[in-house]
Amino acid sequence: MTHRHRRGYGRVPTAPRPSCRPRAADAHPTRxxxxxxxxxxxxxxxxxxxxxxxxxxxxxxxxxxxxxxxxxxxxxxxxxxxxxxxxxxxxxxxxxxxxxxxxxxxxRLSGSYRIESPGLGRLSVGFCTLVPPGEPDQALYLFTPEHEGPPRAVWAAAVARRAGRG
Known part of the structure; x- marks a missing residue:
């Protein structure tokens, strides 16, 4: 709670300004x-x-x-x-x-990463970044498994474990 002075009323409590409130981006790293x-x-x-x-x-x-x-x-x-x-x-x-x-x-808006995962072994992950015109701070990242690496069933199991479903 912040306070401000108003003529004749002394200090009046006010709600924090929106810019002072925590944002979802602060709590979630991918945001x-x-x-x-x-x-x-x-x-x-x-x-x-x-x-x-x-x-x-x-x-x-x-x-x-x-x-x-x-x-x-x-x-x-x-x-x-x-x-x-x-x-x-x-x-x-x-x-x-x-x-x-x-x-x-x-x-670089597209390409691939070659990763050595402790749990999945050698992976190759393609990526593509979509940025709306005039909004360089907004981006959508798409990652897809490429040819090298484990079969899709192994990927699906890893994603399910990460999401807490497996």
């Missing part, structure tokens, strides 16, 4: 704007050594992630959090620093 997901992925890729084992094509994923961060800097040059992230990653990761110096700028 974050696209630029925040790119930042989380960058932290994971460059600060967690286990991701080099997870992504069999880690170099390509890392290069795409840094190029996406360059794009975000162009879209949000005033963003102090983004500048702090880039500074932290530059100090903590020589790989990030080298890729950042290349100054590639891109937003």
């Amino acid at each position: 974050r704007p696209a630029h925040q997901r790119a930042r989380a992925r960058a932290r994971l890729l460059f600060l967690d050594p286990s991701t080099q084992k997870l992504f069999r094509d880690w170099d390509s994923v890392a290069r795409d992630t840094v190029a996406r961060l360059h794009l975000e800097v162009g879209r949000r040059p005033w963003d102090g959090d983004l500048a702090a992230l880039i500074g932290d990653l530059s100090r903590s990761s020589a790989a990030f620093e080298a890729l950042w110096a290349e100054q590639d700028v891109t937003d």
Whole structure:
């Protein structure tokens, strides 16, 4: 509860302004704007050594992630959090620093990831990103299993386990 002054009434309690209320995006990581997901992925890729084992094509994923961060800097040059992230990653990761110096700028909207899953083995997952015109912070990500990897029944069982149905 916040308070404001009104002439003759002293301090009057008021409800918090809508901008102060928690948003669903704060509680659910997949509902974050696209630029925040790119930042989380960058932290994971460059600060967690286990991701080099997870992504069999880690170099390509890392290069795409840094190029996406360059794009975000162009879209949000005033963003102090983004500048702090880039500074932290530059100090903590020589790989990030080298890729950042290349100054590639891109937003890869489709492709595939080659993953080494502890539970499912070698996977290849195709992805496609749909972004509405004029809304760069809104995106729909589609992931589909590709040829390499376990059969669809194994995928279905893994998805059911993740959803708590299996």
